[in-house]
Amino acid sequence: MFQPVGGMDGIAQGFEREVGDLITYNAKVASLQQDEDGVTVTWEDAAGGGEAQTSTADYCVCTIPFSILSQIDHNLSGDLSNKISSMPYNGSTKWGLEFKRRFWEQDEQIYGGISYTNQAISQISYHSTGYFSDGPGVLLGGYTWRGANS
Ligand SMILES: Cc1cc2nc3c(=O)[nH]c(=O)nc-3n(C[C@H](O)[C@H](O)[C@H](O)COP(=O)(O)OP(=O)(O)OC[C@H]3O[C@@H](n4cnc5c(N)ncnc54)[C@H](O)[C@@H]3O)c2cc1C
Known part of the structure; x- marks a missing residue:
């Protein structure tokens, strides 16, 4: 068996080494809105408070668990939204x-x-x-x- 030296978070630390300057930490997403022009994400600094901020992009790869995403303001389609709300998670x-x-x-x-x-x-x-x-x-x-x- 092969394992990352020092533990599994060695994988995340490897990404951080390569693209760390592109990462915004403690960004708590509050809203996800998409239209024909792209996606707008509204987020706030979970550590320091302050004003809500927005980021826009052509695409958004969202990896927030469905159990949380279902509580976030979004305009995903009804079908997708239903799937997100009804997905059960295990303990x-x-x-x-x-x-x-x-x-x-x-x-x-x-x-x-x-x-x-x-x-x-x-x-x-x-x-x-x-x-x-x-x-x-x-x-x-x-x-x-x-x-x-x-
Ligand atoms: C106790 C336990 C043991 C496990 N053991 C194993 C194992 O041995 N092997 C295995 O393969 N899997 C295991 N799993 C499952 C595995 O950990 C998960 O399947 C995996 O971590 C899910 O990854 P994810 O990226 O989808 O979600 P997560 O790792 O949960 O990542 C979701 C991220 O979203 C962030 N987030 C939440 N809300 C917001 C918001 N509003 N704005 C911005 N970010 C937000 C969270 O901070 C988190 O960083 C285990 C899980 C648990 C709980």
């Missing part, structure tokens, strides 16, 4: 547990991978980096998706 939980030492390696000889359980936590995942180090170490203590346990 999911994941949590990390930090331990002083990597007992799963030292006592149980487990090096990376996943233990599947029949408990509500579903599964435990182990570090796949830093084998044989003294610690501390973090276990993925559980991972649930769908259903009541999430």
Whole structure:
């Protein structure tokens, strides 16, 4: 298995290195309006407040989750709007547990991978980096998706 060095956000940081000067952070979109000339997005600075601002473009690639987009003022077509409002999302939980030492390696000889359980936590995942180090170490203590346990 291959993993980004330092964790998954290495992917986002890679984009930031290349196009960071094009990114506006903390821009909370409040409105999305399109017509035959293009798209106008109204947003405000979620960190600092201030006046609402608008950006216009020929196209907008919108990746706001539907559960939020459905609450934002937009003029998307009725059919698309209905799909956005009615898309169900699943619950999911994941949590990390930090331990002083990597007992799963030292006592149980487990090096990376996943233990599947029949408990509500579903599964435990182990570090796949830093084998044989003294610690501390973090276990993925559980991972649930769908259903009541999430
Ligand atoms: C606990 C948990 C564990 C998961 N584990 C896995 C896994 O192991 N493997 C896997 O493949 N997937 C996993 N997933 C699913 C995966 O994380 C999601 O499918 C994925 O992150 C969705 O990406 P996205 O870009 O659509 O949405 P998000 O990553 O949710 O991005 C949406 C973005 O929109 C921004 N936003 C929200 N409102 C506004 C607004 N008004 N204006 C501007 N921006 C806004 C948010 O700040 C956020 O940055 C997990 C999800 C959860 C919750």
